Amino acid sequence: MPVELTSYTAALPEIILAAGAMVLLMLGAFGAEADERADRVGWLGILVLFVTGVALLSQTGTERAFNDAFISDPFARFVKLLVLVGSGAAIVLSFDDMRRAHANRYETPVLILLSTVGMMMMISANDLIALYLGLELQSLALYVLAAIRRDDVRSSEAGMKYFVLGALSSGMLLYGASLLYGYTGTTTFAGIATAAAAPGAATNLGLIAGLVFLLVGLAFKISAVPFHMWTPDVYEGAPTPITAFFAAAPKLAALALLARVLSEPFGGMEVQWQKIVIFLAIASMLLGAFAAIGQTNIKRLMAYSSIGHVGFALVGLAAGSEEGIQSLLIYLAIYLVMTLGSFACILAMRRESGPVEEISELSGLAETDLPMAFTLAMLLFSLAGVPPLAGFFAKFYVFAAAVKAELYGLAIIGVLSSVVGAFYYLRIVKVMFFDDAKPAFTTTAPYVRVVMIGAGLFVLLYAIYPSPLIDAAAAAAKSFSF
Amino acid sequence: MALTAIFFYLFAVLALASAATVIVAKNPVHAVLFLILTFFNAAGLFILLNAEFLAMLLIIVYVGAVAVLFLFVVMMLDVDFAELRAGFIKNAPVGLLVGGVVLAELVALLAARGIGPVASTLVAQPIPQDLSNTEALGRILYTKYIYFFQGAGLVLLVAMIGAIVLTLRHKEGVKRQSIADQVARGPATAVKMVKVASGGSAIPDSKSDH
Numbered sequence: 001m002p003v004e005l006t007s008y009t010a011a012l013p014e015i016i017l018a019a020g021a022m023v024l025l026m027l028g029a030f031g032a033e034a035d036e037r038a039d040r041v042g043w044l045g046i047l048v049l050f051v052t053g054v055a056l057l058s059q060t061g062t063e064r065a066f067n068d069a070f071i072s073d074p075f076a077r078f079v080k081l082l083v084l085v086g087s088g089a090a091i092v093l094s095f096d097d098m099r100r101a102h103a104n105r106y107e108t109p110v111l112i113l114l115s116t117v118g119m120m121m122m123i124s125a126n127d128l129i130a131l132y133l134g135l136e137l138q139s140l141a142l143y144v145l146a147a148i149r150r151d152d153v154r155s156s157e158a159g160m161k162y163f164v165l166g167a168l169s170s171g172m173l174l175y176g177a178s179l180l181y182g183y184t185g186t187t188t189f190a191g192i193a194t195a196a197a198a199p200g201a202a203t204n205l206g207l208i209a210g211l212v213f214l215l216v217g218l219a220f221k222i223s224a225v226p227f228h229m230w231t232p233d234v235y236e237g238a239p240t241p242i243t244a245f246f247a248a249a250p251k252l253a254a255l256a257l258l259a260r261v262l263s264e265p266f267g268g269m270e271v272q273w274q275k276i277v278i279f280l281a282i283a284s285m286l287l288g289a290f291a292a293i294g295q296t297n298i299k300r301l302m303a304y305s306s307i308g309h310v311g312f313a314l315v316g317l318a319a320g321s322e323e324g325i326q327s328l329l330i331y332l333a334i335y336l337v338m339t340l341g342s343f344a345c346i347l348a349m350r351r352e353s354g355p356v357e358e359i360s361e362l363s364g365l366a367e368t369d370l371p372m373a374f375t376l377a378m379l380l381f382s383l384a385g386v387p388p389l390a391g392f393f394a395k396f397y398v399f400a401a402a403v404k405a406e407l408y409g410l411a412i413i414g415v416l417s418s419v420v421g422a423f424y425y426l427r428i429v430k431v432m433f434f435d436d437a438k439p440a441f442t443t444t445a446p447y448v449r450v451v452m453i454g455a456g457l458f459v460l461l462y463a464i465y466p467s468p469l470i471d472a473a474a475a476a477a478k479s480f481s482f
Numbered sequence: 483m484a485l486t487a488i489f490f491y492l493f494a495v496l497a498l499a500s501a502a503t504v505i506v507a508k509n510p511v512h513a514v515l516f517l518i519l520t521f522f523n524a525a526g527l528f529i530l531l532n533a534e535f536l537a538m539l540l541i542i543v544y545v546g547a548v549a550v551l552f553l554f555v556v557m558m559l560d561v562d563f564a565e566l567r568a569g570f571i572k573n574a575p576v577g578l579l580v581g582g583v584v585l586a587e588l589v590a591l592l593a594a595r596g597i598g599p600v601a602s603t604l605v606a607q608p609i610p611q612d613l614s615n616t617e618a619l620g621r622i623l624y625t626k627y628i629y630f631f632q633g634a635g636l637v638l639l640v641a642m643i644g645a646i647v648l649t650l651r652h653k654e655g656v657k658r659q660s661i662a663d664q665v666a667r668g669p670a671t672a673v674k675m676v677k678v679a680s681g682g683s684a685i686p687d688s689k690s691d692h
Contacts, residue, residue, distance in 0.1 A: 011629075018636060025643070066629035107647045114640050121633060133633035140637060144644035159648075179591070205591050 010063035010072045013055040013080070014120050020048030021113035028106030038104040042091050045109035049088045049116070056080055062479070068188055069127035075479035076124045078329055078472060079256040082336050083123070083249045087116040089340045089451055090245035096445035097241050097347055097355070103149045111148075112245060115141035119253035123260075128177045128187040131257065135173070135221065138250060139166050145245070146238040158237025165220065165230045173217025179210030192265035202269050211266060215276055218261070221254040224314065225283035228307050235303035240355065243299055244343030247306045252332050255310070259317055259325060263480040270320045277318040282413050284311025289420035297357050298346055301424065302339075305383060308421055309335050315414050316398040319405035326470075326477035327397035333469055334394040334462070338382050341455020345376040348444040348452065359428055364437030372441075373432045375456035380429055382459040384422040390462035490530055497523035510556045518549045535616040 008015065028041040062073040091109050098104040118141065121134030143166060147159020181187055183206040184195035201207055216227065223231040235243045262273050288308020295301040313335065316328035349356050365373040382391035395418060402411040462469075500519040507513040521544045528537035610618060623631055 022639070067626055069629050105647065107643060111640070111643065111647075114636065114643075117636060129627075129630050130633070133630060133637060137633065137637045137640060140640045140644065144640070144647055147648055150648050209587060209591055 008065055010059070010065035011070050011124070013052045013059075014117055014124070016055055017048060017052045017113060017120065018117045020045075020051070021110055021117065024048065024106075024113065025110050028110060034106075035099060035104050038098070038106040038108070039095060041106040042095055042109040045091055045113050046088050048113060049084050049091075053081060053084045056084070064126070066130075068190060069130045070121075070124050071126040072124055073479040074476040075256070075260070075325070075329075078476035079123050079252055079332065080120050082252050082333055083116060083119045086245065086248035086252065086336055086340065087112050090241055090248065092447050093244055093340075093344060093347055093451060094239075094241035096448060097239065100350075100354075101149065101239065103239070105148065108145065108148055108242075111141045111145050115145070116249065119249055122253045122257045125257060125260070126189045126264075128180065128189075128192075131261070132170075132174060132177060135217075135254075135257070136170060138253065139170065139221070142166075142246065142250060145242045146234055148242065149239055152239075154237035155239060158234045161230055161237075162234045169217045169220030169227070171217075172213050172220070176210045176213025176215075176217060179206055179213060183207045183210060189261075189265040193267065196266060197268045202272065207269075208272055211269065211273060212276065214261065215258075215273065218254055218258045219280055222251050222258065222310050223307055224280040224310050225287045225307060228284070228287065231307055232300045232303040235306075236297055236299045236357075240299065240343065240347050240357075243302070244340060244347075247302060247339045247343065248336050251306065251310060252336060255313055255317070255328070255332060259328060260480075262317065262320075263325065263482070267480070267482065274318055274320055277314055278407065278410055281311045281314035281318055281410060284308060284314065285414055285417040286311075289417040292421065292424045295424070296359055298349075298359050298362075298428075299357050301359065301428075302342060302346070305421070305425075306339070308417070309383075312395055312398055312414060312418070315402050315407075315410055318407060318410060319398075319401040320482070321401065321405055322477050322480070322482055323401040323404055324398075325480060326473045327401040329473035329476055330397050330469060331394045333473070334382075334390045334459075337455050337458045338379055338391060341375070341379045341452055341459065342383070344448050344452035344455065345372060345379065347448050348372060348441060350442050350444065351439065352442060359431060361438060362428060362432050363435040365432040367437040368440035372452065375452050377429045377432060378456050378459055380425040384425040385418050386422070388463040390459045393462065393466065486530060489526065493523045493526040493530070497527070510561075511553065514549060514552045514556055517552070518545050521545050521549065533615060535614075535619055 024041050024044055027044065028037050031037050031040075056077055059072055059077060062071065064071050091112055094108055094112075095104075098108060115138050118134050118136070118138030121130060122138060123134075125131040125134050143159055143163040146162045147156050149155035177187075180192060183201075183204065184192045186192065186195070195201060196207060220227040220230075235246065238246065262270075262277070266273055284307050288304050288306075288311055292301050292304035292308070295304060309331075313328055313331045316324045316326075316331055318324070319327070346357070347355075349361060351361075362376075365376070378389065382389035385391045385395040395414070399411045399414055402408075402414070497520050500516045500523065503516040504513045504520065507516060521540055525537040525540045528534070528540065613621070
C-alpha cells in the first residue's frame with residue numbers, strides 16, 4: 001500500500017517542529033561550553049518556531065491527514081499560532097533567568113519545543129488516540145521542565161506533584177476514552193459523532209460516563225476547579241520562565257482540545273456536557289477570585305488568577321455556540337499576552353541576592369522604576385477587566401456570548417467574581433504606587449523588557465484596532481458546525 | 483474445545499488469584515514475583531485468542547523488562563513498606579467511599595448496557611487470511627497507524643531526555659574510560675625504549691621514587 005507523501009502536508013508544521021527539536025538536541029549534545037550551547041539552541045529553537053509558524057500560515061482551508069486522525073482547520077491554526085507565540089516567549093524569557101540560576105541547559109528549549117509539538121497534536125487531534133498521545137507528549141515534557149532545576153527542592157517537588165497528579169488525570173482520561181470506544185466501537189471523532197447521534201445514544205450511561213471521565217482528565221490539564229489542587233504548588237515551585245510557559249501555552253492547547261471534543265464528537269450531547277462546563281466555570285471563577293485574596297507570593301497569586309481566567313474562558317465554551325467559540329478564542333489570545341507580560345514583570349523582580357517573589361517586594365516600585373510599575377499596573381488592570389484595556393473586552397465577549405445563549409446566571413456570577421478578583425489585582429497596584437519604596441531591582445535583560453513592554457502596549461492599544469483579532473477568531477470559530 | 487475451555491479457566495483463575503496476591507502480599511519481592519505470574523497467565527490467555535504476537539510481547543516487555551525493573555527498584559531502594567502502609571487504615575474510609583462510588587457506577591454501566599448498537603459492527607479489524615498476526619500488526623502499524631506510532635516514539639524520546647536531564651551528573655575528578663584515546667594509542671606513545679645496563683634495573687627512575 002504505497003503512501004503519498006503529499007498526504008502529510010496537513011501535518012507539515014508539526015513535522016518541521018519535531019524534526020527541528022531533534023536536530024537541536026543533537027546540536028546541544030555536542031560542542032562548546034554549556035552556557036553558550038544553551039543560548040545557541042535557544043535562539044535556534046525560536047527560529048524553528050518561526051519557521052513552523054510560517055508553514056502554519058501557508059495552509060488554507062481544512063486539511064486532514066493520517067486517516068482522519070489529524071485535522072488542520074482555521075480553528076486549529078489560530079490556537080496553534082498562539083501556542084507558538086507562547087512557547088517562543090517562554091524561551092526568550094528563560095535565557096537570563098536560567099543563566100543567573102546557573103541552570104542554563106540546552107535541554108530546556110528542546111523540551112519546550114517537544115512539548116509544543118504535543119500541544120499542536122492535541123489541537124489538531126481528531127481521534128482519541130491522537131488526543132491521548134498529544135496530551136501525553138505535552139505533559140511528559142512539562143513534568144520534566146517543572147523539575148529542571150533538580151538541585152532546587154521546590155522545583156523537584158513541583159515536578160513530582162505535577163507528575164503524580166498528571167498521571168492520575170491521564171488515567172481518568174484513558175478510562176473515559178476506553179468507555180467511549182466500548183460504546184461506539186471507534187476512536188475517530190467522526191465515528192463517535194455518528195454513534196452519539198443515534199437514537200437513545202445521548203442518554204446512554206456508557207457514553208455519558210465516558211464523556212464525564214474525558215472531561216475530568218481535561219479539566220485537570222486546564223486546572224479548572226475542582227481539579228486545580230496542583231496548580232499553586234507547581235506554579236510556585238517551577239522556575240519562573242517555565243511557570244510562564246505553563247500558564248500560557250498548555251492551557252490554550254487543552255482548552256482548544258476541550259472545545260473541539262465538545263463541539264465535534266459530542267456536539268449533539270450539549271445538554272449533557274453543558275451543565276458540567278457551567279459548573280467548572282462557576283467554581284473556577286469563584287475560587288480564582290476568593291482564594292487569591294490571601295496570597296503573598298506573586299507566583300501563587302498568578303496561579304489562582306489563571307484558575308479564574310480558565311473559568312471565564314469556559315463561560316464562552318458553555319455557551320455552546322459559534323459566538324461562544326469566537327469569544328473563547330479572543331479570550332485565549334488576550335489571556336496569553338497578559339500572562340506573558342505579567343511573568344516578564346515577575347522575572348524582572350530581582351535583587352543582588354537573587355529573584356524575589358513576595359508581593360511586598362514590589363512596594364514603591366513607581367519611585368524606583370516607573371515604566372515597569374506602569375506596565376505591570378496596566379497588565380493587572382487588564383487582568384482585572386478594567387475598561388478600556390484588552391482584558392475588559394475579553395471578558396465582555398464571553399459574557400455577551402453567555403447572555404446570548406440565555407445563560408444569565410452564569411454571566412452574572414462571572415461579573416460578580418470579576419469584581420471580587422479586581423480587589424487583589426488592585427492591591428498590587430496600590431502597593432506599587434502608594435507604599436514606601438524598597439531598594440531598586442537590578443537591571444533586567446533587554447528581551448525580558450521587550451516582552452513586558454510589548455504586552456503592555458498590546459493591552460493598552462487593543463481597543464483602538466481590535467478588528468484583526470475579532471475577524472480571525474470569527475473565521476476560526478466557523479470550523480465547527482453548530 | 484473442552485481443552486480450550488480448561489486452559490481458559492486455568493489461566494483466568496491463576497491470573498486473578500495471583501493478581502490478588504500482588505496486592506495482599508506483605509513482602510514486596512513476592513508481590514513482584516506474583517505480578518510476573520499474572521503476566522504469564524495473561525500471555526496464556528492471549529495465545530488462546532490466537533494473538534501469539536501480543537503474548538510474546540507481554541512476556542518479553544512486561545516480564546523481561548518492566549517486572550525485572552520493579553524487582554531492581556524494590557530490592558535496591560531502601561523503602562520501608564510497613565511505614566508506607568501506616569496511613570492505610572486512616573485513609574481507608576475515604577478510599578472505600580471513592581472506590582464504592584466508582585464500583586456502583588461501573589455496575590450501573592454494565593446494567594445499562596454501555597455498548598452501542600454500531601459498536602459490534604466496527605470492532606473487527608479482520609486479519610487477512612494469508613498473514614500471520616505479527617505480519618498483519620506490522621502492516622497496519624506502519625501504514626494506517628503511522629501517526630500514532632511516530633507520536634508514541636516522540637513520547638518515548640521525551641521520557642528518555644527527561645530521565646537523562648534529571649539524573650545524569652558529570653562529577654568532577656572521576657576517571658573515565660576513553661575508548662577513542664585507547665584505540666588511538668600507538669607504539670610511539672605507549673612504548674618507551676629503555677637501555678638497561680647489564681645488572682641494572684629495567685624500571686626507569688626507580689631510585690627517585692624512594
